[in-house]
Amino acid sequence: MNYTFDFSSIGSYLPVLFNGILVTIELIAVGATFGVALGIFCAWARALGPIWLKPIVAGYVELIRNTPFLIQLFFIFFGLPSIGIQLTEMQGAMLTMVINLGAYSCEIVRAGIQATTKGQFEAGWSLGMTRFETFRYVVLIPSLQRIWPALSSQIVLVMLGSAVVSQIAAEDLSFAANFIQSRNFRAFEIYFLATAIYLALAITLRQLLRGLGWWLFPRKATR
Amino acid sequence: MTEFSTWDILCNLLLATRWTILLSLATFLFGGIVGLILLFMRTGKRRALRRFAWDYVELFQGTPLLMQLFIVFFGLSLVGLNVPPWLAAGLALTLWTSAFLSEIWRGCVEAIAKGQWEASSSLGMGYFQQMRWVVLPQAFKIAIPPTVGFSVQIVKGTAVTSIIGFVELSKAGTIVTNATFQPFVVYGFVALIYFALCFPLSMSSQFLERKLNVAHRNH
Numbered sequence: 001m002n003y004t005f006d007f008s009s010i011g012s013y014l015p016v017l018f019n020g021i022l023v024t025i026e027l028i029a030v031g032a033t034f035g036v037a038l039g040i041f042c043a044w045a046r047a048l049g050p051i052w053l054k055p056i057v058a059g060y061v062e063l064i065r066n067t068p069f070l071i072q073l074f075f076i077f078f079g080l081p082s083i084g085i086q087l088t089e090m091q092g093a094m095l096t097m098v099i100n101l102g103a104y105s106c107e108i109v110r111a112g113i114q115a116t117t118k119g120q121f122e123a124g125w126s127l128g129m130t131r132f133e134t135f136r137y138v139v140l141i142p143s144l145q146r147i148w149p150a151l152s153s154q155i156v157l158v159m160l161g162s163a164v165v166s167q168i169a170a171e172d173l174s175f176a177a178n179f180i181q182s183r184n185f186r187a188f189e190i191y192f193l194a195t196a197i198y199l200a201l202a203i204t205l206r207q208l209l210r211g212l213g214w215w216l217f218p219r220k221a222t223r
Numbered sequence: 224m225t226e227f228s229t230w231d232i233l234c235n236l237l238l239a240t241r242w243t244i245l246l247s248l249a250t251f252l253f254g255g256i257v258g259l260i261l262l263f264m265r266t267g268k269r270r271a272l273r274r275f276a277w278d279y280v281e282l283f284q285g286t287p288l289l290m291q292l293f294i295v296f297f298g299l300s301l302v303g304l305n306v307p308p309w310l311a312a313g314l315a316l317t318l319w320t321s322a323f324l325s326e327i328w329r330g331c332v333e334a335i336a337k338g339q340w341e342a343s344s345s346l347g348m349g350y351f352q353q354m355r356w357v358v359l360p361q362a363f364k365i366a367i368p369p370t371v372g373f374s375v376q377i378v379k380g381t382a383v384t385s386i387i388g389f390v391e392l393s394k395a396g397t398i399v400t401n402a403t404f405q406p407f408v409v410y411g412f413v414a415l416i417y418f419a420l421c422f423p424l425s426m427s428s429q430f431l432e433r434k435l436n437v438a439h440r441n442h
Contacts, residue, residue: 068378195287
């Protein structure tokens with residue numbers, strides 16, 4: 001193999017790369033926040049919600065969980081304009097991430113909710129809590145604590161999956177890598193670097209979520 | 224300009240679906256083999272091999288599949304090999320799959336009670352004998368539902384290979400869209416075909432989990 005690696009050729013494109021990293025972080029921050037919120041709502045709807053809502057949410061969850069993220073992205077970004085919904089690349093990418101994570105986190109949170117025994121609901125009500133208060137303090141918070149590790153790894157997976165949003169020209173890290181390799185033709189170097197950055201992001205995100213877990217749920221889970 | 228009927232669109236997409244299926248099957252097979260080797264390394268006694276398997280899993284689970292594809296695609300051509308997209312796609316997916324499968328299977332092996340290891344080693348069995356006759360047959364049952372569940376991820380993972388130019392269902396969707404200008408219909412169909420492939424797998428995974436339910440039986 002007589003190929004000389006040349007990482008110095010990336011030097012002048014560092015701002016592009018840095019911007020890409022920021023966009024990826026922005027995407028996962030928005031995607032995770034609203035995605036988990038949507039997931040909690042759907043989990044509530046599936047476990048305790050009104051009867052007419054259950055099949056709708058179940059359909060949404062199964063549809064999203066059984067189709068690739070890339071196709072969801074294409075459908076939302078290329079398909080929706082033909083029924084009059086125009087989105088920018090960033091909006092399209094964010095919306096897809098929220099919808100995608102919403103379905104996955106719904107199933108994860110629901111598993112936590114279903115682990116709550118009936119006696120706990122009754123205990124909550126007998127203490128004079130409203131239904132909402134019971135849901136919030138007795139059901140949801142202990143459930144989230146229980147499923148936090150699973151939810152964290154799903155968020156990391158969605159962050160890694162977000163690399164394909166470069167395909168609709170959302171300017172994330174993988175878009176930056178594509179852009180740079182189309183300029184300096186140092187494909188291997190730049191993808192190697194981008195992969196290393198993704199790995200660092202994934203490890204950092206995992207640690208951040210673990211810290212967030214400690215901060216959000218200071219008391220030990222009762223199993 | 225030629226007009227495309229819905230039937231034409233569907234036919235073209237279904238023709239491309241066989242490549243998605245073939246790639247998924249090949250990935251599952253080869254990924255399973257590599258995953259099994261990694262599993263032996265990870266659960267074995269050699270410290271260096273355990274470390275290697277751990278790093279391998281960490282690396283492939285911690286980076287996007289898309290980047291792995293690009294690295295395999297461009298990396299192999301650096302060595303002077305002219306890699307066709309199907310080979311790069313199959314290789315990258317195999318590496319990615321093996322990391323996830325070995326991690327799933329490791330969990331199953333570790334779920335086997337410690338007493339089983341001790342009992343078999345007190346009978347004078349070596350590591351491979353223990354795995355072959357005692358641990359794996361029991362771990363196998365626990366492993367079926369999550370493995371079938373992961374096959375859904377494999378089918379969905381093949382969609383990403385369209386980006387390096389392998390013509391499977393997703394790529395066909397893009398090509399057909401470019402010809403028909405009907406992204407809503409085309410991507411809708413593509414999504415439905417993926418759904419038709421994945422939903423039975425998801426369902427059978429859940430069914431097997433309920434039916435075997437071995438994970439909670441002996442506790």
